[in-house]
Amino acid sequence: MHEIITLQLGQQSNYLATHFWNTQESYFTYSENASDDPLIDHDVHFRPGLSPDGKTETFTPRTVIYDLKGAFGSMKRVNALYEVDGDEPDPAQLNLEGMAGARQNPPPKSPPITPSPYTEALNAGLRPQRPTPATVKYFSDFSRLYYHPRSVVQLNEFEVASSVQPFEQFSTGEELFRELDKEHDLLDRDLRFFAEEADFMQGFQVFMGVDDAWGGLGGGIWRGLANKSRAFTELYTHSSILVPLSIPSRLPSSLSNFDTTSLWHTTGLLASAVESALLPSRLRGQKKETLNTIIETLDLTGKQKVAGLQFSVNASPIEDLSEGVQLDMSLSGSGGDQIDAYSMRGRDERMPRVFSQLVTTRGGRRVRRSAYEPITKTYSTSLAFPILDSFPEIFTVERDDDEDDGKDEKKEEEGREMTVRITTSLSTDSSVCTRLRRLKDTVIKSIGLEDREMIGNELAEMAEEYHEGWSSGSDSGEDD
Structure with a gap:
């Protein structure tokens, strides 16, 4: 099973x-x-x-x-x-x-x-x-x-x-x-x-x-960044794919009444992204994926184990995948290491080079295709993300217009009538190189000499796997 x-x-x-x-x-x-x-x-x-x-x-x-x-x-x-x-x-x-x-x-x-x-x-x-x-x-x-x-x-x-x-x-x-x-x-x-x-x-x-x-x-x-770097290098060794999660410093208008000090709120946002990104592993039928096929899609070289998670709510269909998906929020990275679509827009900087990605849209909006793009798998399902009565009111929600009034009333009585359309992207890209190098430069200043060289070298080797000059040798996409 x-x-x-x-x-x-x-x-x-x-x-x-x-x-x-x-x-x-x-x-x-x-x-x-x-x-x-x-x-x-x-x-x-x-x-x-x-x-x-x-x-x-x-x-x-x-x-x-x-x-x-x-x-x-x-x-x-x-x-x-x-x-x-x-x-x-x-x-x-x-x-x-x-x-x-x-x-x-x-x-x-x-x-x-x-x-x-x-x-x-x-x-x-x-x-x-x-x-x-x-x-x-x-x-x-x-x-x-x-x-x-x-x-x-x-x-x-x-x-x-x-x-x-x-x-x-x-x-x-x-x-x-x-x-x-x-x-x-x-x-x-x-x-x-x-x-x-x-x-x-x-x-x-x-x-x-x-x-x-x-x-x-x-x-x-160690504490703080030293904890992160030590856990990161250890988990990198033993994990098939490692996806760091954090709340971005800048939030889009699709979030309302979001309390960054509430663990209930912040984990709700992260959970909606994680649950949506891995939805293909639970879907019935031919579109169902396994963890192995997801890993194989993201880690093309066997050494690109760090993936980034991006997230959009109620977004328009994606027009172009030629440079990789850039959604409203990047949930991988923190503080000065944050590289998200908002922080990159309006600045004279190039978007990160995307090597591979898995894009999931839920709520009826399909991803549009491009003739030239990174190694890509896309999934679309009519199953929107449900806003349960246990979930914080942090999203601008939509009601299902296809339901008649009687059904809507019944669903409202059950407290489950509200949903949001969510698009996620799990990807490996060159921004990981930047984040790992910044983490290395920061953390080696706060840890003892005994561990500084070992951790610094490990982070530098991990970063090199995401250098922008890497090429897969194939630009063909794959559409499921």
């Missing part, structure tokens, strides 16, 4: 992943009409199963959620799908060891965390009101679905937002990984369950932060 298993590492990643899973859940249909079959193949990201009583069918994400003590909010490892007899502590009182239960000497119980108004409404079977940044304190505060008990893994060795023992240094995460892996064999304990039940697993999808200790834990040893 070409299953994809997801790993979520840390608070920011879990916010983003929650938006991702909420969107996947919205694609489920419960009609017996064959013509209403979903466009999405849910088996890629969801696993069928049975509750402990063997009577209730369940469908839960193929994911493992790592976070610190106090980061899960009111989320419980055992939920309505997997209720058992007796008192079941929530993750704030339990250091999970697979399904083996708590340690011999579990930590003292903490006061229970009150569910958010959004969660309480869902639990009561009511239509919830859209959350606000003030009411979202944990990623579970806007989650719409249940997870398998094995998906929830809390690391009680550290507490979220602790000033006494902060989880900041790359080396801290690396040391914690060594200790936990030595004691439990994390891959065997946390991933084996999901991997063994897959029929034909195609790969892993990993959400993780790299500017704190999660970079060390995920990479598998």
Whole structure:
């Protein structure tokens, strides 16, 4: 079934992943009409199963959620799908060891965390009101679905937002990984369950932060830029494709009421782009891609592992692909390293040379073709991005004009009548060379002499793979 298993590492990643899973859940249909079959193949990201009583069918994400003590909010490892007899502590009182239960000497119980108004409404079977940044304190505060008990893994060795023992240094995460892996064999304990039940697993999808200790834990040893560079070079070695994500410094008019200080808002924007860019891996039918074919499209040389993600909302059809797609927002890069369509327009600078790209349009607008263009794959689907009641109101939304008034009213009652058209581009291009060189020049000033030469050389070698003079030897495009 070409299953994809997801790993979520840390608070920011879990916010983003929650938006991702909420969107996947919205694609489920419960009609017996064959013509209403979903466009999405849910088996890629969801696993069928049975509750402990063997009577209730369940469908839960193929994911493992790592976070610190106090980061899960009111989320419980055992939920309505997997209720058992007796008192079941929530993750704030339990250091999970697979399904083996708590340690011999579990930590003292903490006061229970009150569910958010959004969660309480869902639990009561009511239509919830859209959350606000003030009411979202944990990623579970806007989650719409249940997870398998094995998906929830809390690391009680550290507490979220602790000033006494902060989880900041790359080396801290690396040391914690060594200790936990030595004691439990994390891959065997946390991933084996999901991997063994897959029929034909195609790969892993990993959400993780790299500017704190999660970079060390995920990479598998410093603060700020030093964390990023160390995690970046480590992940480059082990990843097939690495896509850095960040919020651009300049935002287009298609974003409204966007709060850059709200993790709920910022991860919502990133999640809508990630979910849309990888939509071809979940589409049913002949247009369905796999992670391998996506990787082969982007990494033509075997060494161009860093891809950029661009994003537009409600954009007009793309007229020309001859120089590669340049969309409204670049979500790869940050600060002075940001190279996006806005910052490049109106300045006497050349656009980056695009080597390969995968363009996805959703909401009914097809990409127009060009006779000369980089190595390209394009996808178009009528499935627009849904604006759920768990999602922040950051986009200018559209209503489906094809629906009659009765259906619109029904959809409004369900709170799912709003959608946006999204275009994304995953690409490898020469701007990666510039960003890696700037990162190298900046980071070598802030790290010790012992690591300066090693990290500097690694970043320089990575940058050379994206030098503008590189040529694939082929200018033919590929249209799916």
